[in-house]
Amino acid sequence: MRPACLSSHRLRYRQQGGYLLLFLVFALAAMAIFLTMTADTREAERQREREAEFLARGCAVARAIARYNNAGRLAPLNPGAPFPLKLSDLTKEVNINGVRMHLLRPSAINDPFTGREWRVVRIGDPLVKRYLERWSSFTGQPVPANYVALTASALAQGSFGGDFDPLGQAPPSGGVSELPDDDDAGFAATRPIVGVVGRSPKPAFTRLLGEDITYDEWLFMYGPIVTQPNGIVLGVTPCERRTLPPP
Numbered sequence: 001m002r003p004a005c006l007s008s009h010r011l012r013y014r015q016q017g018g019y020l021l022l023f024l025v026f027a028l029a030a031m032a033i034f035l036t037m038t039a040d041t042r043e044a045e046r047q048r049e050r051e052a053e054f055l056a057r058g059c060a061v062a063r064a065i066a067r068y069n070n071a072g073r074l075a076p077l078n079p080g081a082p083f084p085l086k087l088s089d090l091t092k093e094v095n096i097n098g099v100r101m102h103l104l105r106p107s108a109i110n111d112p113f114t115g116r117e118w119r120v121v122r123i124g125d126p127l128v129k130r131y132l133e134r135w136s137s138f139t140g141q142p143v144p145a146n147y148v149a150l151t152a153s154a155l156a157q158g159s160f161g162g163d164f165d166p167l168g169q170a171p172p173s174g175g176v177s178e179l180p181d182d183d184d185a186g187f188a189a190t191r192p193i194v195g196v197v198g199r200s201p202k203p204a205f206t207r208l209l210g211e212d213i214t215y216d217e218w219l220f221m222y223g224p225i226v227t228q229p230n231g232i233v234l235g236v237t238p239c240e241r242r243t244l245p246p247p
Helices: 003-069 087-091 126-139 145-151
Strands: 093-096 099-102 119-122 193-197
Touching: 003 087, 003 193, 126 145, 126 193
Parallel strands: none
Antiparallel strands: 093 099, 119 193
């Protein structure tokens, strides 16, 4: 073969090798992008699954608090009636009109995102006021007086700082209330619990009262209830809208 022909063949091989290398680079880049998108999609799917459990458990706690507060009935919160002082109070057996039941399954007291117990929200916690302001802005209605009372820094009512036995037994005389086993000692750890919030700072997919929110800002508290002039009751939050399985 003549030298000119050899040079021509070598040039073509080099060009083909360059194209092949370029193709491999693009293929690897496309594969990396695809794998990243797949991982992000799977992570988003896992978060949505956990969020569904987050809403179910949080609403179960909110409803259990409302039932504890209303002698077994699911009704708006009453600041003059007993509230739990510990989340574990909700998992104990109660006697309501002769029927023994549990208001909450034990697994529901844990935040599914962290596996830790929910952060409890007590009467006077600033989160309650912020939540009610959002509620009023979203519904266009004034906050009911019984919920305004929950924002007070102090509240004189039956369960405030005391013991409440849902089985109807009298509290021990001269005894000291057991402090709740939670981590809100920086606030007033003996104030009644009105709701719970998550512990994860991740943004939630679901909006609360028309606003984007993180899980550690999502307050699960039953009510207030919106009643239209025609008497129809509207559910504003997932806790009032959804029918959840019994604990």
